[in-house]
Amino acid sequence: MAKRKPTIHEVAHLAQVGIGTVSRVLNNHPSVRPETRNRVLSVMADLGYSPNPHARRVAGGRSYTVSVILPVISTEFYSRLLEGIEQVLSEERYEIALFPIFSPTRLRRYLENRSLAYQTDGLLVASQGLAYLLPNQKFPTERPVVLVDAYSPHYDSAYMDNYLGGRMAAAHLAQFPGEFFAIQMQEELDEVMRNTVGRERVAGFREGLREAGRSLPEDHVFASRFSADGGRLALQYFMRLAPPPYNIFAGADLLALGVLEEAERQGLRPGEEVRLLGFDGHPWTETRGLSTLAQPIEAMGAAAARLLMERIRGYRGTPRTQRFEPTLVARASTRPGPECPKSFA
């Protein structure tokens, strides 16, 4: 029943060209007359032709696939990161093989040198601590590896300056009176995950406050799992420590969401008794009036994909690094009220 898919031969025949020409059209080879190219393209459209990826891989001698290893927390973050990666890879007719880290066991399997993860043309690794799990911090493969949202001296990387983000948070929140608090994310799969990310943000925050002549006491940092409910528990904790107002750097939008929920439950007004700054800049923060440090996540993903593609094409230089910075987006949750002069310090 299932009629055979059209092949490059049918296309060539109907377009009255050789199969080589069809292949060139497929691969955007420059030396095809626009006229020929259009003829071929229109036949493909008529036929509903789509090339057989497996044949391409055999003939081309590569997989035209990139492995992406990534944690399965912070799904909104990784979803956006993948958008950026896919954007670039699809232009190159590359596919993605996803290796989500569902558990330490699976991660270990991904990192074994016979793993499928290494059977592709290159690796994109989105997990800070991951390199540290490996013997001398190197992946057991000759294929190119690029880190994204992470850094290592051994590989190309596109990373976010989380420390700077923390300092920016401090610079913004330091304008307000009252004490300072922070939520530091701390995933279960500790070493493997965004662990250092949370630490760097809080470290930057602390340093920024110090520069502003303010301070972040040790016990004003709440270590939380990565979930909105963790944010709720954090606010409960802060309320046991001190009376309002609270100036809170949440370290992630999702944690901030929980803080907002709990604030409402406790009758604390955001922007007044609870000043709150998230991190990520997810779309929904706008409607919630949540101030946040917006990360150019998609751009970071795209940059990493480009670095990897260049390696796949044969670039052999020393590791390169691309740094990204967050942008402060101030909204109602840190709007200075009238009772709170901007010049406070």
Place this chain on the structure above:
Amino acid sequence: MAKRKPTIHEVAHLAQVGIGTVSRVLNNHPSVRPETRNRVLSVMADLGYSPNPHARRVAGGRSYTVSVILPVISTEFYSRLLEGIEQVLSEERYEIALFPIFSPTRLRRYLENRSLAYQTDGLLVASQGLAYLLPNQKFPTERPVVLVDAYSPHYDSAYMDNYLGGRMAAAHLAQFPGEFFAIQMQEELDEVMRNTVGRERVAGFREGLREAGRSLPEDHVFASRFSADGGRLALQYFMRLAPPPYNIFAGADLLALGVLEEAERQGLRPGEEVRLLGFDGHPWTETRGLSTLAQPIEAMGAAAARLLMERIRGYRGTPRTQRFEPTLVARASTRPGPECPKSFA
């Protein structure tokens, strides 16, 4: 530098057989003399030969790959499910293409009919509500589809009897004096996720209590996100409703973990003031002394993979269904103390 990988031709030459024979050995074809087979196998080992999967796919005319669509919550559950699936598929020399649902946007993309998810030989879908997102609940593909941890009249499925699990929970907890409580998981991506799972478990629990002449008041059910911190908030909520002891059906081990944490913080002893029953039977429940309804997750995954492989091999019957049941594992968190006679009712 990278020396070419050995091919089937080298193996054939060194083993002094035709390439057809090597191929037969690779595919466990029965008609190969054991002697020949061993000779070929040993040459492969010497050479470090591994077949080129792409060539196989071109020649064989299929992808030898199965798509697995799955949510990215409850990572321990899905990790175990994948173990079961991989077990079966690797025996068949099939690979898995993973499509983790990081966001509604990505899910929608997976379900578009030109999606990569449909370019494989079959689909394994581990998401209850997913079928309801689709036009007349059917996936836009001719390829076989099997649901796992989910049910639909349109497709083969391997599913857990969550309602029964809830009733078993009730039968176990009903032996204790005191009031009853339940935590119902409720993911953000509501319709898409394990939503119905949580509902079914609680519904079964309620019915089971009713059969035992006990009851579960509406407001004794706490709707929680899927995280340990949600379990902590749940216990806080229960404590505002009533004094100890609490008989809590947590609906998932991870939620139960949070209850244990909060109980400790509040000075409530598990098994006495807080009787607690999880769901899943994850390995760590043993060391925590957590009673739980153990799910044969790996077996369910394996069963689904088998159903799919049969469809891929051409089976054309009406949809088949394989039901799985949890097993009660009673530990310290529901151990009747001396002050609590087993015969209470």
Place this chain on the structure above:
DNA sequence: CTGAAAGCGCTTACAG
């Protein structure tokens, strides 16, 4: 049980 051959659907020099 096994070999030689055809074929899977592409890419890529090589000529023109």
Place this chain on the structure above:
DNA sequence: CTGAAAGCGCTTACAG
């Protein structure tokens, strides 16, 4: 700019 041909590394009837 384009075609014809060789080749990628397998599977699978077809003979024997």
